[in-house]
Every structure is written in structure tokens, then in C-alpha cells.
Amino acid sequence: MIGTLFNAVAVAAGSTIGLLCKKYISHKNQTKILVVFGLFTVALSVDMITGMIEPIDIFLALVSGTLLGQTLSLHDRLTKFTSKFDKVSSGNPDGNNLPEHSLGSGFIKATVLFCVGGLTLIGCMDEGLSGKSHLLFIKGTMDLISSFFLSAVLGKGVLFSAIGVLLIQGGLTLFFMGFGQSISPELILDLTATGGILLLALGIDLMEIKSFKMIDLLPSLFILPIIHFIHTLILEAL
Numbered sequence: 001m002i003g004t005l006f007n008a009v010a011v012a013a014g015s016t017i018g019l020l021c022k023k024y025i026s027h028k029n030q031t032k033i034l035v036v037f038g039l040f041t042v043a044l045s046v047d048m049i050t051g052m053i054e055p056i057d058i059f060l061a062l063v064s065g066t067l068l069g070q071t072l073s074l075h076d077r078l079t080k081f082t083s084k085f086d087k088v089s090s091g092n093p094d095g096n097n098l099p100e101h102s103l104g105s106g107f108i109k110a111t112v113l114f115c116v117g118g119l120t121l122i123g124c125m126d127e128g129l130s131g132k133s134h135l136l137f138i139k140g141t142m143d144l145i146s147s148f149f150l151s152a153v154l155g156k157g158v159l160f161s162a163i164g165v166l167l168i169q170g171g172l173t174l175f176f177m178g179f180g181q182s183i184s185p186e187l188i189l190d191l192t193a194t195g196g197i198l199l200l201a202l203g204i205d206l207m208e209i210k211s212f213k214m215i216d217l218l219p220s221l222f223i224l225p226i227i228h229f230i231h232t233l234i235l236e237a238l
Helices: 002-024 027-049 055-072 074-089 103-115 118-130 134-154 157-182 185-206 219-237
Strands: none
Touching: 002 103, 002 118, 002 134, 002 157, 027 134, 027 185, 055 074, 055 185, 055 219, 074 103, 103 134, 103 157, 103 185, 118 134, 118 157, 118 185, 134 157, 185 219
16 A cells, blocks of 8 residues: 555655745746646546547446446535535635636646556556555656646645545555456456546536546446457357
């Protein structure tokens, strides 16, 4: 778990420094930084998507996962919950004139960026199966730099995403420690590709081309293994 702990501390440190230096970065430069992160996220997603093995499984997982997320209103529920902290931190109990980038928005975007990626999945798998943390140390160093710039643009929500990194990556590492040996390489590649598609949506969102309710898309990652298992059973029965 040392890799995940390092990653969470790196995000917290980078975000804190970014918040302190925010006043020295002009609004124009903040906008440009966000566009650059959007472009980088899109480029990263393309590399992840090209490795998919079973496109139909990923498609079904995305459709069913998104429908489930929308039915449960996951994004709206989380946004409503985090808006309470926006009201308190802004000193405005009525919730009027909230900052352009709310705590909830920054938290969601940063958490998805830091946790939904090929390096997250492979790093947690490597740490969970073999105890090696070098990949997560590399990722943590990258996130340290990313969180500095993101917090300057998106605000305090990026700082709180350190908690998301700790919980999500910690959970993945524990999962791989217990069940990693039973996961096929094909499923790992398809999970990575699905994460790539989610990152593509995030990149488009960061560039403000189109807004996505990112949390509503996340159930796709949990439904994909189920679809992959059913698909495997069908193929074996034929």
C-alpha cells in the first residue's frame, strides 16, 4: 500500500502548493492550462483504447453502466452532497454566487483523472500481486505536478481528491491482493480501454467542448467483468 499512500500524499502536497500559488496565475493562463490538460487526457485515452480485446463487451458495459449511473443519479447525488461544502467554504449558506469551479466539480474531475487510467490499474495490480510499488511511485510523481496546476484552476476540490486516490487505489490494491490471480490479461486490457473511453470524455469536458456527468459513467468499469464472464461462458458453451 506504500505506493498508494505516496500517491495520495503527492496529490495533497501538489494541490496545497497550487492553491497557495493560484493568485500568481492569471485567469487567461488558467484557461490555457485546463485546455492543455484536456488535450493530454485525450492523447492518453487514445493510447489506452487501442488495446481493447472485446469491443462489444466494452460497448455493452458502457451502455448499461451509464444507464445504471443515470438511474441512480450518482453524479447529481455527489454534486448535491459536495455543494454543501461549497456553501460553507464560500461563507454563503444560501449557495448564491458560488465559485466558477465548485469543490464538487474539482473533486470529481481530479479524482477521475488521477484514478481512471491504465497506470492506476496496472500499478495497483503490480503492488497487489507482487508488492512492487515503483509504478505507483512514478504515477504519484506525475500526479504531484498535475495536481499543482489543476488545483490552481479547479480549486480546493483537487485537494480533496487525495482522499479519492487513497480510497480507490487502496481498494484496487487490496482487491488484486485477494483476487488478482483469477483476472485474465484480456479483461485487464478491456478494463484499461474502458477507462480510456472515460478519460476521453473527461478530456472533452476539460476543454469545455461538451460537459459529461462523469460519475454516471463509472459503473461501466464494474459491469464489464460481469459481461466478460457471461461472454466467456457463452463461448465455452458453443
